[in-house]
Amino acid sequence: MRKLFLYAALLLLSQCSKCKDNDPSPEARLPPVTQTGANTFGCLVNGEAWTPQGNDGTANYTVSYDLFPSGGIINISTYRIYGQGANDFQTISVWAKGIQGVGTFYFANSSSAAAGFLNRKTNCYWSSTDSAVTYRRGNLTITRLDLQAGIVSGTFDFTLYKPGCDSIRVTQGRFDKKL
Template sequence: MRKLLLYSACLLLTQCSKCKDNDPTPEEQLPPATQTGANTFGCLVNGQPWTPQGSDGTANYTVSYDLFPSGGILNISTYRISGQGGNDFQTIALWAKEIQSPNTFSIQNSSTAAASFLDRKTNCYWSSTDATLTYRRGTLTITRLDLQAGIVSGTFAFTLYKPGCDSIRVTNGRFDYKL
């Protein structure tokens, strides 16, 4: 009887591991990187999938592009509410200026692009323009800027650290928006 129970337990454990083999990877849980105006946004935050979620009465994902003679200004703003409490709230914001065509912008000590992340649960706010940051690396790449079709798409990744908060590592970022 004991052997039967042991074999049954081994069989169950084997079956559970097979289920995990079919689970999507964190990258597979993100929206695809498109350039069609699909109104999508996603990234990995410290290795975990992050997409806009919830509502506080305003849109949880907005993009604006304002044209100026020296090039346009792009603002991307998104938030995620992951629970019931007011502290279950995170935001990601990106901006770049002097955009005239698809291009890559560095957020490192740059006055032409920036990235930020707010996590109310940890009460930490990281901004690449914050002088208290001791580490800032990253890029924002515009892969499509089609004003005729009203589509802006791109990719991004950044790592920010400041004393008193863990580092925030955003990777595999992608956005695609119909203006």
């Protein structure tokens, strides 16, 4: 009987590893990087795939671009509801100003670009403009800004640390939106 139990346990463990091998990588779960107005957003948050999901009565992914003489302002805002509890809610926001076309905007000690992440479950909010954030690195790169076609696309990444909260690492971020 003991051998039967050991064989069953071994079989179960070997089957689990096979399933894990067939699971797509976190990167494969992200939408592709495009510049067509595909209305996509995705990134890795601390190595896990993150895309907008759920609905709280408002759109879970918005991008706005306002043109000003000194350059436009872009605001990318998204959230995901990942469970049934009131605290199963996260948001990502990225903005930059002075945008006149494609280019890169840096979050470190900047008043012209910022990134933020809210995790209600841990009650932590990280913002690159918050003085309590002691480490801030990252950037937003606009890869397409076509006002005629109404398309804005780009990539982003950022790392923020705030005492009392774990570090938040957002990598391989991409967005492609029809304005």
